[in-house]
Amino acid sequence: MELSEIRREYTKGGLRRKDLCHDPIEQFEKWLQQAIDANLADPTAMTIATVDATGQPFQRIVLLKDVSKEGFVFYTNLGSRKAQHIDNNSKVSIHFPWHLLERQVHITGHAEKLSAMENMKYFTSRPKESQIAAIASHQSSRLSARGVLVGKYLELKQKFANGEIPMPSFWGGYRVTPETIEFWQGGEHRLHDRFIYSKDNSNWSIERLAP
Numbered sequence: 001m002e003l004s005e006i007r008r009e010y011t012k013g014g015l016r017r018k019d020l021c022h023d024p025i026e027q028f029e030k031w032l033q034q035a036i037d038a039n040l041a042d043p044t045a046m047t048i049a050t051v052d053a054t055g056q057p058f059q060r061i062v063l064l065k066d067v068s069k070e071g072f073v074f075y076t077n078l079g080s081r082k083a084q085h086i087d088n089n090s091k092v093s094i095h096f097p098w099h100l101l102e103r104q105v106h107i108t109g110h111a112e113k114l115s116a117m118e119n120m121k122y123f124t125s126r127p128k129e130s131q132i133a134a135i136a137s138h139q140s141s142r143l144s145a146r147g148v149l150v151g152k153y154l155e156l157k158q159k160f161a162n163g164e165i166p167m168p169s170f171w172g173g174y175r176v177t178p179e180t181i182e183f184w185q186g187g188e189h190r191l192h193d194r195f196i197y198s199k200d201n202s203n204w205s206i207e208r209l210a211p
Helices: 024-037 081-088 116-125 128-136 146-159
Strands: 045-051 057-063 066-068 071-077 091-098 103-113 171-185 193-200 203-209
Touching (some): 024 091, 024 103, 024 171, 045 071, 045 081, 057 081, 071 081, 071 103, 116 171, 128 146
Antiparallel strands (some): 045 057, 045 091, 071 171, 103 171, 193 203
16 A cells, blocks of 8 residues: 555635735635535534643544634543543634534633533533433543443433433533634645734734745
């Protein structure tokens, strides 16, 4: 298998400064909507990178659940490995890989926990099965077998068959406040277009980066 021979040209189109929104959140929302309209699989899927106490980076895919001027929101088990990392070091990196559009968005910033009200509002909007799964899974903990997890899920499903499901105290969300947001558009001959927005107080500056 000759991996060095796998290559292709990027021909979807370029990205010019005149085409960029002044605000990077507006630019992100524009690209996200285009990814949704293009029927990409999991357009809200994003890789989030954290660092543990020894400096070892970790990455995993989560789903974006809200975006606003304040930042990017995702939910998780508050006892998970990613949550433990954030408790120790709130600086994170987010990456959206929209391959079929030959686009990427890379975000750096810091993560903060959402309020109990925000957590409850989203938790109660989730399907019942997802609510039960959030309670059944102590994310990142060791499991002797999948059957242990499935058994716990079925036990809880029976327990809450006829009632509301309480939001577990160990579940909640984070909002990532961006400090930089980079937009990448593939270009022919590897001459890709990259623009980075950097925040200075309440203002954003825009610079082109070499591919």
